[in-house]
Amino acid sequence: xxxxxIEKDSRGPVQIIxxxxxxxMYSFPRLESQLNALFRSGQCLVxxxxxxLDYIGSAGLGALIALAKQARELNGxxxxxxxxxxxxKIIELxxxxxxxxxxxxxxxxxxxxxxx
Amino acid sequence: xxxxQQVQRRELPDGLFLEAPGHESYLAQIRTLVADLARKVGFDxxxxxxxxxxxxxxxxxxxxxxxxxxxxxxxxxxxxxxxxHVRSENDRLVIExxxxxxxxxxxxxxxxxxxxxxxxxxxxxxxxxxxxxxxDEVQYSSNDQTGNTLRMVKYLKKS
Numbered sequence: 060x061x062x063x064x065i066e067k068d069s070r071g072p073v074q075i076i077x078x079x080x081x082x083x084m085y086s087f088p089r090l091e092s093q094l095n096a097l098f099r100s101g102q103c104l105v106x107x108x109x110x111x112l113d114y115i116g117s118a119g120l121g122a123l124i125a126l127a128k129q130a131r132e133l134n135g136x137x138x139x140x141x142x143x144x145x146x147x148k149i150i151e152l153x154x155x156x157x158x159x160x161x162x163x164x165x166x167x168x169x170x171x172x173x174x175x
Numbered sequence: 176x177x178x179x180q181q182v183q184r185r186e187l188p189d190g191l192f193l194e195a196p197g198h199e200s201y202l203a204q205i206r207t208l209v210a211d212l213a214r215k216v217g218f219d220x221x222x223x224x225x226x227x228x229x230x231x232x233x234x235x236x237x238x239x240x241x242x243x244x245x246x247x248x249x250x251x252x253x254x255x256x257x258x259x260h261v262r263s264e265n266d267r268l269v270i271e272x273x274x275x276x277x278x279x280x281x282x283x284x285x286x287x288x289x290x291x292x293x294x295x296x297x298x299x300x301x302x303x304x305x306x307x308x309x310x311d312e313v314q315y316s317s318n319d320q321t322g323n324t325l326r327m328v329k330y331l332k333k334s
Contacts, residue, residue: 084235101312154290158296
């Protein structure tokens with residue numbers, strides 16, 4: 060069981076946030092505050108790399124919805140990258156993949172911002 | 176941020192009894208212990224992920240609602256603990272989550288469908304819908320002696 064950790068990276072105007080551990084009621088405020096700080100500085104194109112994400116609960120999913128909504132209002136968006144299969148299947152079954160775009164490669168996620 | 180201590184655990188002949196303070200810092204430990212038992216019982220990875228999220232949602236609701244600090248609850252003199260009895264019964268896993276916080280009118284609570292909430296980009300209100308989606312049976316009971324208990328059952332698929 061890992062502590063939730065966030066690492067930041069960037070590719071031009073796109074911010075890449077790598078998530079490690081569990082995104083739940085305990086940890087989601089840390090992600091919210093990081094992304095809110097990015098949005099305040101005008102950086103609204105965000106890729107969340109979920110390769111090392113162990114778990115996401117409704118608090119985490121709800122936070123992603125709220126953050127994606129905020130980003131879109133600022134002409135940006137959030138993309139999910141490298142979701143582990145077990146997490147992808149859960150969020151797909153629940154319907155979250157209809158409103159949050161998911162990509163398997165960083166290149167594809169980056170390209171999706173250029174085509175919008 | 177509170178540093179989590181160990182969840183109290185007791186092995187039972189048919190499963191596991193867990194007890195932890197009603198604080199979100201204990202959620203990951205609780206989910207992991209229940210997931211480990213579900214794996215031993217024979218659920219596959221996808222079913223374990225479903226059980227894990229249902230338990231996470233149920234315990235989060237206890238912390239967020241039953242033990243909400245801005246609400247009065249009938250058993251205020253007691254510590255706000257969460258107790259889980261997780262056991263294997265033949266072809267199913269039974270999970271009972273008990274608290275002594277504010278009772279909830281579970282039967283009358285029918286949140287909007289997940290799809291509708293997502294269409295409106297609604298950030299909350301998914302927890303109970305997730306529990307109902309992923310568990311085969313869900314019952315809630317409450318009384319003054321034993322507190323509130325959410326009973327969830329997941330059946331093993333017949334091979």
